[in-house]
Amino acid sequence: MYLVTAQQMRELDRETIERLGIPAIALMENAGRAIAEEIIALCRRRGRGSAAPASAGSYEAGGYSVVGEYSIADGHAKASGSGGVDAAWKGFMVSDDVALTLDSAAAEHWLILVGKGNNGGDGLAAARYLSEAGVAVTLVYAVPPESLTGEAALQRDAAAAMGLSAVVYGRDRLDFAECSGILDALLGTGAAGAPRGAYAELIAAANSSGKAIVSADIPSGLNADTGETHEPCIHASVTVCLAFLKRGLLQYPGAAAAGHVVVRSIGIPASLAREAGVTTYLLTPEVLRTRLDVDLSRCRSPEGHKGTYGHVLVAAGTMPMSGAGLLSARAALRSGCGLVTWALPQKLLPFVIGAAPELMLAAVGSSPDGSWEAGTAAELLKLSVERDVMAVGPGLGRFTGDNDWLRRLWEETACPLVIDADALNILAEQDYSSWNNRRQPVILTPHPGEMARLAGLSTAEVQHDRIGLALAYAQEHGVILVLKGAHTVIATPEGQAYVNTTGHPGMGTGGAGDVLTGVISGLLAQGLKAVQAAAFGVYLHGLAGERAAYRRHNPASLIAGDIIEEL
Numbered sequence: 001m002y003l004v005t006a007q008q009m010r011e012l013d014r015e016t017i018e019r020l021g022i023p024a025i026a027l028m029e030n031a032g033r034a035i036a037e038e039i040i041a042l043c044r045r046r047g048r049g050s051a052a053p054a055s056a057g058s059y060e061a062g063g064y065s066v067v068g069e070y071s072i073a074d075g076h077a078k079a080s081g082s083g084g085v086d087a088a089w090k091g092f093m094v095s096d097d098v099a100l101t102l103d104s105a106a107a108e109h110w111l112i113l114v115g116k117g118n119n120g121g122d123g124l125a126a127a128r129y130l131s132e133a134g135v136a137v138t139l140v141y142a143v144p145p146e147s148l149t150g151e152a153a154l155q156r157d158a159a160a161a162m163g164l165s166a167v168v169y170g171r172d173r174l175d176f177a178e179c180s181g182i183l184d185a186l187l188g189t190g191a192a193g194a195p196r197g198a199y200a201e202l203i204a205a206a207n208s209s210g211k212a213i214v215s216a217d218i219p220s221g222l223n224a225d226t227g228e229t230h231e232p233c234i235h236a237s238v239t240v241c242l243a244f245l246k247r248g249l250l251q252y253p254g255a256a257a258a259g260h261v262v263v264r265s266i267g268i269p270a271s272l273a274r275e276a277g278v279t280t281y282l283l284t285p286e287v288l289r290t291r292l293d294v295d296l297s298r299c300r301s302p303e304g305h306k307g308t309y310g311h312v313l314v315a316a317g318t319m320p321m322s323g324a325g326l327l328s329a330r331a332a333l334r335s336g337c338g339l340v341t342w343a344l345p346q347k348l349l350p351f352v353i354g355a356a357p358e359l360m361l362a363a364v365g366s367s368p369d370g371s372w373e374a375g376t377a378a379e380l381l382k383l384s385v386e387r388d389v390m391a392v393g394p395g396l397g398r399f400t401g402d403n404d405w406l407r408r409l410w411e412e413t414a415c416p417l418v419i420d421a422d423a424l425n426i427l428a429e430q431d432y433s434s435w436n437n438r439r440q441p442v443i444l445t446p447h448p449g450e451m452a453r454l455a456g457l458s459t460a461e462v463q464h465d466r467i468g469l470a471l472a473y474a475q476e477h478g479v480i481l482v483l484k485g486a487h488t489v490i491a492t493p494e495g496q497a498y499v500n501t502t503g504h505p506g507m508g509t510g511g512a513g514d515v516l517t518g519v520i521s522g523l524l525a526q527g528l529k530a531v532q533a534a535a536f537g538v539y540l541h542g543l544a545g546e547r548a549a550y551r552r553h554n555p556a557s558l559i560a561g562d563i564i565e566e567l
């Protein structure tokens with residue numbers, strides 16, 4: 001599933017209209033119909049006592065879900081419920097437009113908040129379809145209807161010709177208490193800055209009404225690219241995103257304001273996005289399979305042996321943080337690699353022997369307090385010769401000469417390198433773009449705090465547009481960047497980005513990142529390319545976290561070791 005910016009969306013709109021010759025009004029009709037169908041589906045679910053969309057292509061994690069285009073089987077089953085057998089028996093059947101049929105329509109009254117642009121036009125089209133389904137609608141114009149132009153003006157006239165009731169905000173009486181739901185069609189991808197005037201007042205009133213809100217395309221008040229929510233911003237139950245998923249709907253806090261996101265096709269072919277060079281994706285099993293060529297079955301050769309599946313070297317752990325190294329090393333084993341060697345300061349060795357009997361241990365250095373030393377670089381380089389990947393950083397601590405230590409590993413290892421935790425903090429102090437080029441890839445796995453140090457920004461600045469930052473950083477520094485946290489972003493030096501939605505807030509627990517380092521390293525050792533290992537690793541790590549939380553009956557009880565057990 002593609003992820004686009006507002007600018008890319010405008011270009012794809014233009015291509016469809018100008019090159020393919022599909023009129024803008026046709027796209028708006030499709031948008032209006034899709035929104036009306038989703039409102040009707042929401043009304044049906046409410047009738048059944050459930051609020052969340054359930055459908056075939058849905059990707060859900062931690063209360064957040066993105067749903068792809070889905071069939072109207074839901075409605076068909078209902079429509080043919082009483083007469084279906086008879087009809088089949090007779091060999092003849094006529095059915096209604098079930099997606100726009102609602103038995104309980106008489107109980108519904110929706111306010112349609114209409115802005116001045118095409119988003120408002122979508123809302124007006126939706127209002128007509130809802131009215132056709134028997135749902136009472138009242139149009140609430142944020143601006144005088146005479147000021148609408150283009151396709152939105154055509155929709156205004158069609159709605160008026162149909163006799164839909166309409167009020168103008170600030171001129172006519174408006175009571176949110178009388179409605180059963182609100183369609184937010186105030187602002188879409190053409191919005192600039194925080195909502196102003198009547199828009200801001202309508203958004204605030206809609207939010208405080210306590211009614212279910214469905215947003216057209218994006219919640220009004222959301223920055224469609226960054227996920228920043230302006231003050232005020234609609235808090236929707238459902239967002240019917242049109243054509244392609246907007247980046248801002250995946251990035252927090254926007255992702256929370258959007259509620260359940262349903263992406264509906266409106267006649268803009270997906271092939272246009274490919275041709276236009278859109279290279280940002282929601283990380284789904286389909287994207288892993290088709291874009292990243294990952295074998296999701298993790299199938300092993302019948303003739304395979306431990307040598308087939310690669311050997312990870314983990315350089316991690318100090319006295320106070322020995323567990324970080326242990327978690328990474330165990331996670332690498334569980335990811336399916338053949339062998340794992342944990343390199344650790346000599347002094348630690350007696351304390352961890354037997355902690356995970358499957359591991360090989362390589363004691364390095366001779367510091368009396370179990371800290372790392374600059375001289376261990378030579379030992380690690382020697383160990384790395386016989387290994388397929390080196391992971392460095394979890395629980396490492398800082399030590400004299402660590403800058404040169406890391407530089408040697410960077411410049412002299414001949415295998416892929418995964419850099420995490422303290423090793424990222426070391427890297428953040430260097431201008432590593434001047435270091436010798438490596439032939440094998442580097443994967444950096446910062447959490448937002450580490451990313452802030454790497455990029456010389458505040459954590460808030462990192463979180464402001466995670467996708468944009470990850471893309472820029474990965475391209476500028478020639479690394480695979482895994483920017484962790486809710487909806488982890490994986491960005492490549494070639495300018496691709498994948499946004500993951502597996503996992504949940506319960507994974508915000510000490511050591512969960514160390515586990516991810518191990519998983520990615522283990523997959524690399526098995527021969528996956530760096531981008532495959534990073535994306536698949538993040539995806540599997542999140543899924544394991546979900547399974548572990550389910551087993552514990554509460555995400556809050558999750559600890560990092562539980563994630564390893566569910567891999």
Ligand SMILES: NC(=O)C1=CN([C@@H]2O[C@H](COP(=O)(O)OP(=O)(O)OC[C@H]3O[C@@H](n4cnc5c(N)ncnc54)[C@H](O)[C@@H]3O)[C@@H](O)[C@H]2O)[C@@H](O)CC1
Pocket residue numbers: 013024027028031115116117118119120121122186187188189190191192193194195196197199216217218242266
């Ligand atoms: N062919 C197309 O262009 C299509 C567009 N679609 C819809 O059109 C939307 C984009 O439409 P537009 O580009 O017309 O833009 P919008 O409808 O998002 O809004 C633009 C208008 O809102 C006002 N505005 C902007 N920022 C504001 C602010 N901060 N406070 C108050 N008022 C503000 C301005 O008057 C501006 O004209 C999409 O989100 C989607 O819903 C769909 O109809 C599909 C086809």
Ligand SMILES: Nc1ncnc2c1ncn2[C@@H]1O[C@H](COP(=O)(O)OP(=O)(O)O)[C@@H](O)[C@H]1O
Pocket residue numbers: 062421446447484485486487488502503504505506507508509510511512513514515516541
């Ligand atoms: N709200 C969340 N939703 C999904 N995943 C999360 C969330 N919070 C944290 N995680 C995941 O948990 C892991 C935490 O890693 P990190 O902060 O490096 O922990 P540590 O340094 O203790 O190992 C990351 O993979 C991160 O993406």
Ligand SMILES: [K+]
Pocket residue numbers: 119184185186187188215216217218219220
């Ligand atoms: K909207």
